[in-house]
Amino acid sequence: MEFIMGTVIGIDLGTTNSCVAVIEGDTPTVITNKEGYRTTPSVVAFTKSKERIVGDAAKRQAAVNSDRTIFSIKRHMGTDYRKKIDGKYYTPQEISAFILMKLKEDAEDFLGQPVTDAVVTVPAYFTDAQRQATKDAGKIAGLNILRIINEPTSAALAYGLDNGMAQKVLVYDLGGGTFDVSVIDIGDNVIEVLATSGDNHLGGDDFDERIVNYLVEQFKLSDGINLSKDVSAMQRLREEAEKAKKELSSSVTTNINLPFIAMSKDGPHHIDITLSRQTFDELTADLVDRTITPVENALHDAGLSKTDINMVLLVGGSTRIPAVADKVRQLMGKEPSRNLNPDECVALGAAVQGGKLGNQLQAGSAASEIILMDVTPMSLSIETMGGIASRLIERNTTIPTRHSQIFTTAGNFQTSVDIKVFQGERKFTRDNKLLGNFRLNGIKRAMAGVPQIEVTFDIDVNGIVNVSAKDLGTGREQSITITSSSNMTEEEIAKARWEAEVYSKQDEAYQRFIDIREDAVRTLNEANNALAANKKVWEKDKKKNVKAQIGHLGKLISKAPIDKLNEEKAVSLHEAAEAVKEALR
Incomplete structure (x- = not known):
């Protein structure tokens, strides 16, 4: 009997955000997650009631649960870092596996069938230990990782599908936590990596950190309070810093407004600071400059000059920062291409490779004909x-x-x-x-x-x-x-996988609680709007009933923050939300 492989998905397991894609027909397609987004935050949290949440829900509750929320775990891959929560030490592989499990489940929902095989991308400059750790994370998540490919190569694969003409491409990939540059030769159905270089500790997180430090200093000067010791305040600052960075990609100034950021004897203190793009560029100029040497090294190793490069491809969300695009323009002497979505192209390329390995491409199609030739990043x-x-x-x-x-x-x-x-x-x-x-x-x-x-x-x-x-x-x-001391034994992987599966059932239940709470919040907002719009129309009794039900639901929501949800609270929220809907009819 011939074994037929299931659909192979392509996963970009990112430092700050992850993305999953699949081949449909001969076209790679991004899979939308359960929350309706095309990327999923690479964030894992454990609530006070010991439930595990991943993605948008984990990111949203970070400010009220910062010490039990894990960001940017990819930066610790291949090390012996451990995160202790409720007396258990989690490895980077286990935490990454929780993210992969979420992506796997979203893909299964999208495809309507189980998924076991995947192609996963890593930064080109990942060491052997980091690649091994990524494979281990896949095993724990119940995924058979058919191939690990380098992120810039994957992006070039997505680009090469529609741009098959012979050309030399420089892929400049600045993500949330890593920076890679690859020089790639796209020839007659062959994508050949000529050289690669990079920095595994440079990315958007570092740009956010500069804004955070700036805000801490400004607040110290204006209010005489040091926020760096306040874990919750620092998490709020990080969230605002990321928003500010994104706003400064399209605006020249942004306002950072955080009420009640600190309390002192004289009462509450607030942050209200305007940050200009110019100040942001000054704060981060050295980070942008750190990308120059890897670009020059990759060109040197490929034996090419800047003029030999036909196209510069920007990959990774951090390339949206105007100063980054300006530096690339100045460095390479040409306008970088914006043909690809920098957040999605890596996952799309991985899906193409997955389609090839799973024999899911039509013979003769552009995707099926392409051959990938990659390189080892270090001697x-x-x-x-x-x-x-x-x-x-x-x-x-x-x-x-x-x-x-x-x-x-x-x-x-x-x-x-x-x-x-x-x-x-x-x-x-x-x-x-x-x-x-x-x-x-x-x-x-x-x-x-x-x-x-x-x-x-x-x-x-x-x-x-x-x-x-x-x-x-x-x-x-x-x-x-090769397995470095940070890598896990087969027994450890098997145990972690078993635990992940056991928790997965709990996680699904907890996700249901979150969905119920979000429905209750939506219902409350809609009811308040309806009350305001129909004040003069509704009869007195209806108005009184709606107000009472709104008040009851509002109280329950405030007593059930995301990190303290349980079945009892979820049932109460659901019943109260239904009572509000009934009162509105």
Whole structure:
């Protein structure tokens, strides 16, 4: 019996927002989430009653529940960071899995069928550990990640569908937490990455942080109060900073107005500050300048000059900042393309790749004909005497790739060697990132320099590294798929997946409570509007009844904030909202 693969979705798992897409016919389409939006905030929260919420609902309640709300977890992927909530430590993989589960569920609702396979994108400059962590997050979420592809490559794939003519494209991808630049050659149905560079700790979050710091300083000067110690106030500032940044993309000034931001002996204090685009540009000029070197490095590694580039593609929401587009224009000497939606094109490209891997494309279509050739972002080396990083694979080597080299022993009668694998461009291993290590035992006793040990590096299509070492004298071999200390064992992944599934049922119930509360808030607003519009028309008894029901519903809503919802409160809200609707009839 031939196995038929289900629909493969494409996921852009972003630092601040995520997006999911699918191939329909031969066209990639963005999947709208349950809330009706085309992107989903990459935010996870645990309410006081221990429910887990993801996306818009989690972002909305952050100010009243900031210490139990997790933003920008992608910045911690591949590290041993843990977030402690209710006595349990969550890994970045688990928190990312909650976001992936939400995207998976939204896709299943949209398609009307279960989804198990996905192509997931990562920043081109993600290390091996970060790629492994992303695969682990997929497993926990119940997703089989068929392929991990680099975000700029994915964007170029979406672009190349409609622009197949031969051209060299520079993809400038500034997202919420990461910056990537890739030089890509779009040829005859081949998309070939020539070089990539970037900064895994530069993105829109940093621009927001500059506004927050500015507001804290201004408030200190005007009111003599330091807000940086107040967790709830800081969360409100972050939300306003993000809004202000977005407004300044189209306006030259924005007003930041936060009533009751602090209390002191003399009463409440409010923030009311006007921020100009000029001040914002001054606060963030160094962040924009940090994108210059990776652009120059990628061009240098590709062996191209700026004039060789036919098109500059802006990807990632942060490229909407006017100063960023200005810098690209000035740097490259040409107008960047705005053909693609910077928030959606990465997911669209991933969906195309998913369609190819799932055999869901019609033969002969533009999408089915395109071949992707990506590169490894950083050089790989092993440690040799004196802490030297001996490179086996240079950065920007096309993947998949395999390379072997013969090494030998440093001491007489040595029967084992430690193989330490590093990623990075520096001469000494101490300045590079240790990916992992293993020991080859049972080497034939001999004088130093006699044994021949063949070390082989193998990088697969996901950019994930396998390393093996073989003593050519005895035929003994040892190999590992690199897993750094931050990565999870299969047992840990299985346990996390089980917990995620158990919680998922609770999450669905909790989402229902949130929906009921939102319906109640909507009903209250509509009733207030109807009361105001019909004051002179309605009979006295009807007016009195509507007012009473509105008052009752308003009280219940104020006693049931999002982070304290439970079944009892949800039932009361539903009944009160229905009573208001009945009174309005």
